[in-house]
Amino acid sequence: MTGLHARRRRRVNAFRYVVFTVFGLFFLLPLLAMIRFSLEGSTGGSWSLSSWGQIASYAGPPPLLSGVEITLELAVITCLVVLALLVPTVIWVRLRVRWMTRLVEALCLLPLTIPAIVLVVGLAPIYRVIRQQFSLSALQLFWVYAVLALPYAYRALAAGLEGVDVKTLSEAARSLGAGWFTVIWRVIVPNMRQGVLNAMLLTGALVLGEFTIAYLLLYTNLQVTLFYVSRGTPNAGVLFSTSSAALLFAFVLLLILSYVGRARGRQSERSKVSK
Amino acid sequence: MTGVEVSLRGLHRRYGSVVALDGLDLTLAPGELVALLGPSGCGKTTTLRLLAGLEDADGGQVTVAGADITHVPSNKRGMGMVFQAYSLFPHMTVRDNVAFGLKLRRAARAERDRRAMEMLELVGLTEQAGRYAHQLSGGQQQRVALARALAISPKVLLLDEPLSALDAKVRAQLRDEIRRIQLEVGTTTLFVTHDQEEALAIADRVGVMRDGRIEQLGTPTDIYSRPATSFVAEFVGLTNRLHGTVAAGSVNVRGCVLPLADPATPDGQATVLVRPEAVTVVPSGPLTGTVIAVTFLGASSRITVDLGDTTVLAQLPTSEATALPAGSAVALTIRPDPVLVA
Ligand SMILES: Nc1ncnc2c1ncn2[C@@H]1O[C@H](COP(=O)(O)OP(=O)(O)OP(=O)(O)O)[C@@H](O)[C@H]1O
Ligand SMILES: [Mg+2]
Numbered sequence: 001m002t003g004l005h006a007r008r009r010r011r012v013n014a015f016r017y018v019v020f021t022v023f024g025l026f027f028l029l030p031l032l033a034m035i036r037f038s039l040e041g042s043t044g045g046s047w048s049l050s051s052w053g054q055i056a057s058y059a060g061p062p063p064l065l066s067g068v069e070i071t072l073e074l075a076v077i078t079c080l081v082v083l084a085l086l087v088p089t090v091i092w093v094r095l096r097v098r099w100m101t102r103l104v105e106a107l108c109l110l111p112l113t114i115p116a117i118v119l120v121v122g123l124a125p126i127y128r129v130i131r132q133q134f135s136l137s138a139l140q141l142f143w144v145y146a147v148l149a150l151p152y153a154y155r156a157l158a159a160g161l162e163g164v165d166v167k168t169l170s171e172a173a174r175s176l177g178a179g180w181f182t183v184i185w186r187v188i189v190p191n192m193r194q195g196v197l198n199a200m201l202l203t204g205a206l207v208l209g210e211f212t213i214a215y216l217l218l219y220t221n222l223q224v225t226l227f228y229v230s231r232g233t234p235n236a237g238v239l240f241s242t243s244s245a246a247l248l249f250a251f252v253l254l255l256i257l258s259y260v261g262r263a264r265g266r267q268s269e270r271s272k273v274s275k
Numbered sequence: 276m277t278g279v280e281v282s283l284r285g286l287h288r289r290y291g292s293v294v295a296l297d298g299l300d301l302t303l304a305p306g307e308l309v310a311l312l313g314p315s316g317c318g319k320t321t322t323l324r325l326l327a328g329l330e331d332a333d334g335g336q337v338t339v340a341g342a343d344i345t346h347v348p349s350n351k352r353g354m355g356m357v358f359q360a361y362s363l364f365p366h367m368t369v370r371d372n373v374a375f376g377l378k379l380r381r382a383a384r385a386e387r388d389r390r391a392m393e394m395l396e397l398v399g400l401t402e403q404a405g406r407y408a409h410q411l412s413g414g415q416q417q418r419v420a421l422a423r424a425l426a427i428s429p430k431v432l433l434l435d436e437p438l439s440a441l442d443a444k445v446r447a448q449l450r451d452e453i454r455r456i457q458l459e460v461g462t463t464t465l466f467v468t469h470d471q472e473e474a475l476a477i478a479d480r481v482g483v484m485r486d487g488r489i490e491q492l493g494t495p496t497d498i499y500s501r502p503a504t505s506f507v508a509e510f511v512g513l514t515n516r517l518h519g520t521v522a523a524g525s526v527n528v529r530g531c532v533l534p535l536a537d538p539a540t541p542d543g544q545a546t547v548l549v550r551p552e553a554v555t556v557v558p559s560g561p562l563t564g565t566v567i568a569v570t571f572l573g574a575s576s577r578i579t580v581d582l583g584d585t586t587v588l589a590q591l592p593t594s595e596a597t598a599l600p601a602g603s604a605v606a607l608t609i610r611p612d613p614v615l616v617a
Contacts, residue, residue: 165360171329172362172420174349176376176427190366 031247038240051237055245058229067225068249070138074221075207078145079200082153085146087196090157091188094166108154111147119144120216127217138219145207152202160195164188197261201254208250222246278306278463279340279430281326286335288321288487295321297487298335303431308457308464309492310474313484314510319467322484323435326465328352339430355424355462359436361416363408369395369419370404376427394422397456414445421453425460432457432464438473450477471511475499483507501536505617508548515554515587516617519547526616528609529582530561536613546617551577553610554589556599560608562587566599580605 041048058064086108093104111119123144130136166188173187189196211223220228226242281303288296295318303309311319324330326337328349337345344352363372373391382390395401398418408416417437424432434453438446454477457464468474474481475495482492483506491503502508519528524538528547554562567586568579576596580587589607599605 165362168358168360168362169364171327171349172356172358172423173364173375174329175327175352175354175356175433176423177350177353177379178375179350182379187364191364 034240034247035244038237038244040237040240048237051235051241052245054233054235054238055226055229055241058232062220062225062228064225064229067220067222070220071208071222073139074142074145075204077139077142078149078207079203081142081146082149082203083196083199086150086153086157086199087189088184090154090161091166091184094161095170105154105158108150110150112151116148116212117216119147120213123213124217138214138221141210141214141217141219141221144213144217145203145210148210148213149203149206152206153199156198156202157192157195160192160198161188164191193261197258200261201258204257205250205254208253209246222249277461278304280305280338281340281431281463281465282338283322283326284336284338286322286325286337287333288318288325288330289333294487296325296332296335299484299488301482301489301492303463303465304479306461306463307479308454308466308477310466310468310478310481311484312468312471312474312481312510313490315469317484318487319469319484320435321487323356323433323465323467326431327354327356327433353427353429354431354433355427355429356433357417357420357424357435357437359439361408361413361440362420363411363416363423365408368405368407369400369411372408372419373423373426375423380427390426391422394426395419397425397459398422398452412445414441414449417441417449418452421456425456425462429462432462434464434466436468439468439470446473453477475511483510500612502615505548505615508615512550512552515549515551517547517549517585517587519545521545521616526614531609531611533609533611533614536615540616548615548617549587549609550612551588551590553612553614554587554607555610556589556591556595557606557608560606562607562609564605564607566601566603566605568601569596569599571596578605580607 038051039047039049041050055064089104093100127136127140169187169191170183173183178187209223210221211227214221215224215227223246226246230239230242283299283301286296286299288294297318299318299322301309301322311322313319321330325332328344328347328351332345335345336343339352363369364375367375370388370391373394374387377387377390392401392404395404398421400415400418400422403411403415403419408419411419417440420437437453438449441449450473453466466474466477475498478495480492481495481498482489483498484490485506491498491507493501493503498507498511502511508514517528519526519533521535521540521542521544523542524535526533526535526540526545526547528549533547533549562580562582564580564582564587566578567581570577570579571593572590574593575590576593577588577590578596578599580589587607
């Protein structure tokens with residue numbers, strides 16, 4: 001009996017390793033190839049850092065650092081806007097208008113079904129009209145990004161709210177004298193920290209990697225800057241080094257963010273246990 | 276802090292086509308503990324939630340200490356509430372939970388902590404002040420919830436089946452503790468339960484509810500020994516329904532003549548409600564039958580006796596019941612307490 005179990009477990013484990021390996025290769029090979037190409041010298045098969053050097057020495061216009069700055073600022077603004085919009089919404093839907101759950105969910109998933117190019121076709125005239133009157137900085141892209149981030153952030157927040165007894169907690173807080181603002185931000189949100197963190201990670205990832213809309217609306221964020229870098233040189237390797245740089249930039253940032261979030265979570269866990 | 280008077284007048288509340296409250300009237304005297312008792316769905320929770328302001332009334336009026344608070348939102352009512360579900364804020368320590376209401380009232384930190392510890396002492400949990408909800412047992416969590424509700428010196432304390440998730444022993448213990456604390460702080464309290472024993476044990480007065488109204492409101496003794504209606508009688512104690520003949524202010528049940536609780540009962544055939552405690556075993560008596568089941572309840576036991584055409588429940592000390600295994604022949608009589616006709 002136990003032998004049978006052990007054999008089955010081994011089979012399941014083997015299956016897992018195969019799946020992991022196949023998918024791992026599927027993801028990693030193109031990335032490794034990209035990095036390899038970015039390190040290619042002038043003759044095939046040689047190694048060189050010149051493609052990376054060209055990013056570092058790129059002087060603009062527009063300067064690379066301003067692209068980094070704009071993208072980071074956009075990521076922060078978009079995260080804040082999305083959270084300020086969605087957190088009260090998901091809580092309110094859970095609490096007061098449960099029957100609207102499906103509707104809100106469908107609305108939030110809508111941007112996923114609309115291709116970026118279609119969005120741009122719709123948005124370009126709006127931006128153009130406004131720009132005739134006011135000068136809009138690239139930061140104004142957050143309107144579009146907030147819409148694009150809705151599906152991911154909504155899912156993350158809804159999942160974060162799953163294990164929280166919103167009704168009882170909010171009623172307890174209300175009876176103790178809390179207004180709705182306090183109920184949402186001081187009672188419910190601290191209990192869905194993981195969901196908020198995930199929503200921020202996904203929104204951040206989306207903004208850090210966005211190119212199409214910024215480019216088509218004639219704004220310059222990091223991705224667009226990197227695109228200019230690679231276009232302004234005959235060295236084909238730069239195309240790969242810029243792509244790798246963009247990827248690394250987002251990856252490292254998200255890693256730091258998730259590590260900080262996780263560490264803070266662990267800290268409060270630990271203080272729970274030690275006290 | 277002494278209690279204030281609370282009064283609910285003509286409360287109506289419907290959910291779609293369901294009438295949850297149908298003109299409920301209830302007045303709690305200052306410092307009194309009233310238990311609302313009734314079957315599932317009779318509107319106990321709805322009453323409590325209307326009083327707490329967590330639900331709006333369709334009609335009627337709620338006054339506390341003479342002031343009409345019908346349209347005051349729940350966070351401005353200053354009522355302490357303990358829920359059936361565990362309701363401690365999971366991200367706060369026990370102390371912070373208890374101090375939460377005071378923090379909202381902008382009490383100074385030292386004052387908050389002092390008051391929180393005072394409340395925790397009241398419920399006997401000072402040791403656990405630094406813990407989180409997930410490190411406490413169910414009973415402890417409900418105690419903290421009680422401390423948290425009392426910390427804001429509420430005008431009224433509302434308890435919605437706070438003990439129903441706990442096991443029997445903790446339940447009885449915590450029930451007595453709630454009563455002790457309530458008497459100590461003197462807050463007017465509404466306690467909702469569907470457990471008649473709990474209601475009778477804890478309350479100054481018990482309100483038995485049925486279909487969104489109070490069927491009878493009275494002291495536990497009143498409710499238990501002088502139920503106003505057969506519904507109350509049946510709900511408050513397991514009751515035998517026996518046929519009898521009413522004549523001249525008393526009723527004859529199988530040869531036992533019993534006084535009537537309501538002398539105005541018309542003569543004729545009637546169904547009489549008799550408590551198991553009123554049925555006693557005698558060497559020879561008017562009722563004879565065979566024991567078909569014995570249920571031990573601890574100090575007392577309940578036997579089911581087949582009388583031929585019907586069965587009757589009798590409750591007697593366990594020491595006597597052990598002499599009556601299933602199958603033994605037994606003679607019974609009914610104590611002449613005033614009885615109610617269904
Ligand atoms: N939010 C709601 N939506 C629809 N119907 C409701 C709602 N709350 C209560 N009801 C209905 O109102 C009636 C009274 O409910 P209430 O919760 O007050 O009963 P209760 O006496 O507390 O019962 P229990 O002992 O089961 O808790 C029930 O028929 C219930 O189905
Ligand atoms: Mg209820």
